[in-house]
Amino acid sequence: ILNVEQSPQSLHVQEGDSTNFTCSFPSSNFYALHWYRWETAKSPEALFVMTLNGDEKKKGRISATLNTKEGYSYLYIKGSQPEDSATYLCASPESTGNQFYFGTGTSLTVIP
Amino acid sequence: NAGVTQTPKFQVLKTGQSMTLQCAQDMNHEYMSWYRQDPGMGLRLIHYSVGAGITDQGEVPNGYNVSRSTTEDFPLRLLSAAPSQTSVYFCASSYGGVTTEAFFGQGTRLTVV
Numbered sequence A: 001i002l003n004v005e006q007s008p009q010s011l012h013v014q015e016g017d018s019t020n021f022t023c024s025f026p027s028s029n030f031y032a033l034h035w036y037r038w039e040t041a042k043s044p045e046a047l048f049v050m051t052l053n054g055d056e057k058k059k060g061r062i063s064a065t066l067n068t069k070e071g072y073s074y075l076y077i078k079g080s081q082p083e084d085s086a087t088y089l090c091a092s093p094e095s096t097g098n099q100f101y102f103g104t105g106t107s108l109t110v111i112p
Numbered sequence B: 001n002a003g004v005t006q007t008p009k010f011q012v013l014k015t016g017q018s019m020t021l022q023c024a025q026d027m028n029h030e031y032m033s034w035y036r037q038d039p040g041m042g043l044r045l046i047h048y049s050v051g052a053g054i055t056d057q058g059e060v061p062n063g064y065n066v067s068r069s070t071t072e073d074f075p076l077r078l079l080s081a082a083p084s085q086t087s088v089y090f091c092a093s094s095y096g097g098v099t100t101e102a103f104f105g106q107g108t109r110l111t112v113v
Helices: none
Strands: A005-007 A010-014 A019-024 A033-038 A045-050 A056-059 A062-067 A072-077 A086-093 A100-102 A106-111 B004-007 B010-013 B019-025 B031-037 B044-051 B054-057 B064-066 B076-078 B087-094 B108-112
Touching: A005 A086, A010 A019, A019 A106, A033 A072, A045 A056, A045 A062, A072 A086, A100 B044, B004 B087, B010 B019, B019 B031, B019 B087, B044 B064
Parallel strands: A010 A106, B010 B108
Antiparallel strands: A005 A019, A019 A072, A033 A045, A033 A086, A056 A062, A062 A072, A086 A100, A086 A106, B004 B019, B019 B076, B031 B044, B031 B087, B044 B054, B064 B076, B087 B108
16 A cells, blocks of 8 residues: 655635645655546546656646655646635556555635 | 446445446546545545456455446445445546546445445
């Protein structure tokens, strides 16, 4: 079992603020790191798949970085909007990709 | 595009009853899986399948059975429901491997009384 942790558990920001949160994973058994966005009453949707140390991914105002040596990934949201309100999940697989281990998520609320 | 279709969305069972959660995908994905989501915990893998006829246990398999007779369908069976199985269940599918993204169903909220 891989121990994947996310912090903070929840976050409230004002519209227009930039924010970031963290996903930690075991650096010794790293194969990939997935970020998902999960809106209330919907299903989780993939944001990024990260594999290489130093990887940076960007989709609009959302970006992510990866540090496999120290075992963490940051998700950044620039200029938060109410539609960014969701729970953001990260997950890391074991070597075959048959089992993924999810963090508990960071719940983001953007206040208009 | 239908993607991953999961039924039912809500279900209430009495302790000891059995039921099957249905999951179907139309993306020709070889890999399918079932997770449960409990308060304060991450999604936990129950069972997975890497292709028709092949299934294996995940992190929390006790009390659940699965089968994979076709590529499209991956039902999850609760043979004798217990209150500890009250949870939200998600089915997911992907092409498999460590870098392919998963597609999730809409979830089933199950309450066992």
